[in-house]
Amino acid sequence: MIRERKSKKERRAERDQAMLRYTKQRQRNLLAKSGVHEFIVVLDHMKAGFNVAKIFRSAEAFGAHEVHLVNIGPFDPAPGKGAFKKVPARFFDNFDQSYRELTKRGYQIVKLEGGCKRLLTNFRMDSKIAFVLGHEEWGHSFKEEDYPEILSVSIPQFGQVESLNVSVAASIVMYEYVRQHQGPV
Numbered sequence: 001m002i003r004e005r006k007s008k009k010e011r012r013a014e015r016d017q018a019m020l021r022y023t024k025q026r027q028r029n030l031l032a033k034s035g036v037h038e039f040i041v042v043l044d045h046m047k048a049g050f051n052v053a054k055i056f057r058s059a060e061a062f063g064a065h066e067v068h069l070v071n072i073g074p075f076d077p078a079p080g081k082g083a084f085k086k087v088p089a090r091f092f093d094n095f096d097q098s099y100r101e102l103t104k105r106g107y108q109i110v111k112l113e114g115g116c117k118r119l120l121t122n123f124r125m126d127s128k129i130a131f132v133l134g135h136e137e138w139g140h141s142f143k144e145e146d147y148p149e150i151l152s153v154s155i156p157q158f159g160q161v162e163s164l165n166v167s168v169a170a171s172i173v174m175y176e177y178v179r180q181h182q183g184p185v
Contacts (some may be wrong), residue, residue: 018076028064028085033064035087039177040107040130041170042068042098045141053080055133059087062174066090067175068098068130071141093140095132111140111172112156113152114163120153120173123182131173 006014016090041059052075059067060083070092077084092098108125111132130157132150133141144150155164155172163173 032088037063042132046073048075056080056083058171116152
């Protein structure tokens, strides 16, 4: 099957529609309620596309307290199937703002980092924990030496691919949190 390329006008109209959906959802997000768990997901300067909305969907499913969006532009909330209006979103211009907020509130902060020795499956999580997920290509926006108290954990992998999709990795850490803390039944 041959697909025709969309014209600039069609692509612009799609972007405008996505922006309109984002603006409406951002207003609705003001009414969002925290989930049953205390964990927070920090999305550190990710691409504003498909993964952000998918992570909101998983955050809603696993009962996240909130999601921090660090230097992330407008995105289409549609792939999240309505989760963006249900999970509180906090917007930050840079990682340090989110970091200061989390430490002031007593959160343990953990970043996902492929290949590190501390495995998620052997790591006992605090009930108040924030999971930092970096950009899909470039990783985290901050220098490790500037935040030495942030722990690194990796998801055990046995295949030959370098890493998991970031929305899949986010779902795995949220599931492991719920497994360890046995959320409400």
